[in-house]
Amino acid sequence: MSIVLIITFSKVFSQTNQYSENDLKKFKQKFYLNKETGIDSTLFFMDKLQKSTSIPYKTFGYAASEYLKIREKESLNVSFYLDSINKYLPSILKTTNNYPILFDIYILLGNSNKRKGLIKPALQDYITAENYALLANDIERTIKIKGNIALIYQDMGELDKALNKAKEALELIEINKEALSNKYYSSKYKRMFNVAAIYATLYKNDKKQHQYADSSLHYYNSILKTKEFNLNNYYTGKVYYGKGTIYTLKEEYFKASSLLEKSLEFFEKSKSQSYLYKGYYNNAYNYYMSNNLNKAKENFLKVLKIKKDTILDYNYLHTHYYLSKIHSKQNKIDSAKYHLNTFITDYGKLTSRKKQQINGAYKIDLDKKIKELKELKEYIANKSFYYKTIFIILVLILLIISLLVVKNSKEKRKANEKLHELLAKISKKEELTKKSFSTSNDIKIKGEQHEQIIKGLLKIEEKEYFLKEEFNLYNAAKKIGTNTTYLSKIIKDYKKMSFNDYTNELRINYIIEALSNNKKVRSYTTQAIGELAGYKNAKSFTRIFKKHMGITPYQFIEKIDKAL
Template sequence: MLKQISFFFLVLFTCFVSFAQTIKKYRESDLKDFKNKFYQNREIGVDSSLYYMNRLIESNDIAYKTFGYAATEYLKVREKQAINIPFKDSINKYLPKIAKTNKNYTLLFDIHILLGNTNKRRKLIKPALQNYITAENYALLAKDINRTIKIKGNIALIYQDMEELDKALNKAKETLELIETNKETLSNKYYSSKYKRMFNVAAIYASLYKNDKDKHQYADSSLHYYNSLLETKEFNLNSYYTGKVYYGMGTVYTLKEAYSKASSYLEKSLVLFTKSKSQSYLYKSYYNNGLNYYNLNKLEKAKQNFLAALSIKKDTILDDNYIKMHGYLSQIYTYQNKVDSANYYLNTYIRNHSKVSSRDREQFKEAIKIDFDQKIKDLKEDSTKKSFYYEIIVISLITIVLFISFLVFKNAKEKKRTKKKLNDLLEKISKKEDLTEKSFSLSNPLKIKDEQHQQIINGLLKIEEKKYFLKEEFNLYNAAKKIGTNTTYLSKIIKDYKKMSFNDYTNELRINYIIGVLSNDKKVRSYTTQAIGEIAGYKNAKSFTRIFKKHIGITPYQFIEKINKEL
């Protein structure tokens, strides 16, 4: 009995010691020092910052502990490291326990902006926006001007990512006004804060102009802000930030098709980006500069810029510009009568293009009626013959011309089809016709093969009637389970009777439904693209916009504008 009691107290003592080692009490000054180590992660290294964040996690202060979890999650996501501890659960556990007091408003701001940055890196745009808006509220409660300006800028960038440029512009201008109002309070941070927001406004105006070339005032406004940045000596811009302004001005003039002026600014940006060793901006500047010179028919300069860009970024098909440069170079070398180089870049262009879309590759080959691979092989074998040079030039030119003609014809045909589809849709809306009619309409009886097929189709009709397709969990597996069949059979039925895949069937139902809602409910038309997409069953605005445009031919925003004009 005595041994059992002794063992019990030994276990109890061990647990107490272990707990005491896990939960540590630090002084407030220590906690602040640990927290500051996060913001020094670029200087001291990520591992060192993570060490100090772990000490915050071990503390018994709920607010600093939560910051430690949020900061660790952000660093690991940024560095693409595995997250072994369920940080999200821990954050959700401790965050509500933080007292909403003046003392904690700043920490709550820092936590929510970290959560927003983490969600943004994970491409979770809506949760990121929600965290930023919460952070903005805490910044206002704390009456912290610096943090309020910072978070408003983040919100403006989120709206840009969501392609809600009007909201982004309003938020950025609102931030500029706040900076001006608090010039004395901001002191030495006034000009750095003003630069960032003015640059943001200039970039938004450039994006608005890119979307609507008829509104020249957008381009003028963008250039006005960029010029103001250069003319304000107090900004004291370094090479990198001055280069960004010149690059921005160059892109605006490219959009205006003022190619000579665009190149003059891009040349300046290249000098400054070389000095500041900014590889990403060097790549973009070389590409845009090459494009300007190409449009000016200054082919040698265009070639030099394209080759310089390719020397920075190696072999990636994720960047359209990387692929396009090979096409431009093949044409330039053809004009310069340099057959080997023209052949090399043309082959690279075709090879990379085929990786992106094998179907386009086959359509391309069918359009030109040539076994292109064999032709290139034959040309290489005959490279020692004099006729080789003439033949490769002719083949290259024919290939390029036919390929461009094919793309133009395909684009024109697609535009014509889209315009007719949109006109028919708007006509239905104006006549108040039902836009949400069932996909398996009973008014036009289908030729059903057997009772089992009929049972599945009836099940699909019930799903459509109850609008189960709007739920996030709606997928092939759940639909099959609800109907009482298997996924293979359900897919086959939809393919046989609807001539489409299950995903296309789902998207057709959702897009038809949301079109009906938009045409009948003016209030919904005022919602954000994200909110409208969620009504239709989509998780994020980008997916919804892409699918909507694929089905209707224009974006949801453009469709709403057309409806508002029609009704």
């Protein structure tokens, strides 16, 4: 019996750990298809490599798994993979047969270190990979790694070295055009794009050197003119994005916006969320700098809509910063405060290094202001007097809230009854009744002058001039051709209300009808709905809406959605 168990175990062990060279190559190839097959499937095959008896393939399996975990931002501790790599990597024989896989391993190690922010170790890994590519006399791998090294030098700010490496790669591509065959154009495009991006960074660092901008645009334009590149939407978008960035740096904002708008069309088609995120931010910045605030706001809001992860970055923070400035200029104080507070709160979550970058960009020291606020809070917290005061205030607040709850429950009952009547009308598809001059049947006009003013008010209602932000007593009187005193008297006599009450009634009735009949409007924010009705801020709109309906706009929308 024991002999049978041993034989069975040996077979299982053999099946699990022993693979042919052909199998190992197939497993390894699965890594390069990870975006098509998915992470879980790829990790399954990398696990097979880790269990193999081949040290080179085993090491590749660990390096590939570490890279995938880091790329996917999984919280799993990847030190296990690194320990295994350090254990097996020195054991790989430095032979001609092993040069290609050693190259692949060091590329993966470099990519992992780069994603971890370990730039110098990443550079060393890439240089080691380049040596193995040269030893193997592998042109394709040599070109690829020179491009990677160029990008690392770019990240390190050593732009001259980056440019030299990128140009070395381009020269190799031209020399080996025939050998590269159908890979010639794809390799050339990547390196040309690399060179163009480096020239752009050189120009960003020194805007007096206009030849850098010209060189960058030359490479971008050459890419677009070379039909053999056969670029897809994503890569075409990247080229237009690069050109737009150059014109932003040149402060030619109109031209930059037109190029960025074009790039966004291609990124929409390719569904590239990362470049849509960057593209909308840069486009918004250009519109802001050219004082087109509405277009800038529209693009900045798209940036926030795309942002899904919780990782704070430069574009996200600056989006809130610029939105606060835009709303301030448009006198939308609540929105301005919201975005500025978000900026300050999220800024406090950044590392010291990122804070320095942002402080340099804004030319302000937010850390000092935030520190002062924290010190003030700590001082108050240490005083028992304030603790007692806070306690008393809390008790009073609770009492007030209790009274308000009782009062509100009664008001809500009345409001619900009123709303149910309204919903009954909506369900029968009846139009909402507006208390306006256009629907009143009991008006008895006293004279021609009165008739002229009432006709003017009817025209204002018909044209919906009351929805405009600038609609007020003075402008209404001017539009009708009368004076403010007489207009107020007419409204008071015939409507039994003030001009402001008349305006609010028209606006709220308009919004009630819009919310009832248009599902899209119900998806808007309170601020947006208020603006639709001509109110400057959400707070005023909500207060007036509640006064008329007995409930907030949000509660009204909830009930409408349930009823429909």
